[in-house]
Amino acid sequence: MDGEIETAAEIAENAVLNRRFEACPESGKTEERAVPEDIAQHATRSPAQWAYERLILYIQNFEETLDSEHEVAMGFAGGDAGILRIEGMGYFEPDLITFTGSDPTGARTQLVQHVSQLSVLMRAVPKLPDHVEPVRIGFRLAKGLDPKA
Template sequence: MDEMIATTAEAHEASALPRIHEVHTDPNQTAACEETLPKALKKSSGAKSPARFAYERIIMYIRNFEKALDNAHEVAMGFTGGDAGVIRIEGMGYFDPDLVTFYGSDATGAKTQLIQHVTQLNVLLRALPKHIDQEAPRRIGFKLAKELEESVETPTDATT
């Protein structure tokens, strides 16, 4: 008898844990969450707002996207459903219970911020050449993921 029997509580908790499934034509392409997840992402989504849950998962996708970039490119976000263009992602946040925001600059260097409701959330990640005057590309996904790994699962009132 190799089958594991779960209590109702364990089954309910398991159903709320984040899961990911991806299939790629490129065998070198890995799923966004295949590597070790930060503790914040291993917890049930039941205690998190939709905004925080979306924020944390998008960070994993950004970090994975950046892993495939060379030193001449940085991650940017294209807007879906319009001609608004692309912003270089320089920051990201959420406002409980249902808003996610992206901070950055557009192709002309103008300061840009996108505020998106989680029910309307579409993110198109793009590779843009880094600024010529920069020695190395800025990797926002790795910085955001590090913050997740170091964060305690308690909400904060301060913004960074």
């Protein structure tokens, strides 16, 4: 922290911010998972960037459970909004997250969400018939986080 003095609350918060636990459906156990170093260094990130980077980890984790016939999509809670096949994700500092993609009819769709309202339901949906391989958006987005890429 470049010579800055941390309060007791900041020390306690920083000790737990980079902990990540996941429940494994196959084993029924909860396990601690590693947080990539570039994401663990969060001190200068806006709430939007911090949420964006962690969402990428969750999308990757979800995609790891999918077979070769399914891709990740987002379901919407409440109303008849349906689902959005996630094709892109972004953020607008300091506090907005965006999801872009298409709905089941193929219509272009975008969700803009404030980080304080963030709630993401991931769904497995059949891959598009014209794709040989399923699209793995989480791994593509993670490449964008690597400053060396």
